Amino acid sequence: MSGVEACRAVEAVWRIEAARVIAGLARQFGDVGLAEEMAQEALVTALEQWPTTGIPDNPAAWLTTTAKRRAIDHLRRRRNYERKLAEIAEDEQHEPDAAALVGEIDDDLLRLVFTACHPVLPLDAQVALTLRLLGGLTTDEIARAYLTREATIAQRIVRAxxxxxxxxxxxxxxDENERPARLAAVLxxxxxxxNEGYSATAGDDWMRPELCADAVRLARVLATLVPKEPEVHGLVALLELQYSRFKARVDAQGEPVLLLDQDRTRWDRLLITRGLTxxxxxxxxxxxxxxxxxAxxxxxxxxxxxxxxFRIAGLYEALALIAPSPVVELNHAVAIGMAFGPATGLELVDEIVAAGTxxxxxxxxxxxxxxxxxxDRPAEAEAEFTRAASLTRNxxxxxxxxxxxAACRPHA
Incomplete structure (x- = not known):
């Protein structure tokens, strides 16, 4: 295996296993920051050694063991390690076999999910930390996804x-009393x-596929960790169904294609089947x-x-009752316009405009x-599309x- 091939393999393993490695270390050492730092050091060691020694049979275990040793050395250097070493030694004496570890790994991942999305952190920090710890993204990848400087993302993660x-x-x-509110934050x-991947708020690209893929993967992982939570399955279904349209949302030149104009044969039937299931x-x-x-x-x-x-309009009406927002009202107006005619839809939109939201x-x-x-009011429509263009950053x-x-203007 060439050095380049080995490096690619290391990166692939890291993307898959990083969250589990960090979660296991965080459980043992009780410090997410230390766990992530030591896991990164283990990754650097892997990049140095694996091109020569080859990829180990159990790369996740290799990374975990290497990171654990680094963490112990770190604690020893701080001369604050006796208690931690005793706890870790006690854990290792009773360490179960690989098959028995499956449930424990799942528990560690669930702890990591809730820690990354803890309410003590602002939302932008929760997003950055989730992508870093659970998505396995580098600070540069997160920065590029959100069109932010890498230094800003790095500072955000450090502060978090x-x-x-x-x-x-x-x-x-x-605990059970806190979990519903905390789970809502995670979702x-x-x-x-x-959503940022599906319709980018700014920049030159209409969509950012990597963010969508990471979100779908995170939702699937969460569903395996809390299989009895209906709303988790609701989110997975929503993302699968939305993601199924991805290839049809742009043309060959990368220009946006609106929902009603999309070639539905390009929708991913496998994702649709999975979403409906x-x-x-x-x-x-x-x-x-x-x-x-x-969806x-x-x-x-x-x-x-x-x-x-008609069903969509009814569903938006139900959504407005439990999660009211002006955006839901706007989507409801669109559905009403499609079901009962544009004049009725426009009345509802004008109510939103009058409300000043x-x-x-x-x-x-x-x-x-x-x-x-x-x-058939093209002059007014042109003004609205022009205003919309002035407000978007994409x-x-x-x-x-x-x-x-331009299509609304009369042609000679």
Missing amino acids: KKSLAKAQVPFEVP GVIYLIF VLEQAGPTGPYGIQAHI ACHARAARPEDTDW LVDYHLLPSVRGDLLVKL ERERALLLARA
């Missing part, structure tokens, strides 16, 4: 780990990561479960005109422009909106 240590956040799964972080395990009344049912309505429609917009949200004038086009989306505005 210091905040966890300062607050003495225990490396544990919250929210994964959903936010997916998982949906059976989702709760019917949770926000992610309801959104998954909405399922689109997935089941072979043609745009086959879409059950979503003032800087580019999709509000975009939706209004679309409804005005259907009502270059591909801006180009699409300006093209829609």
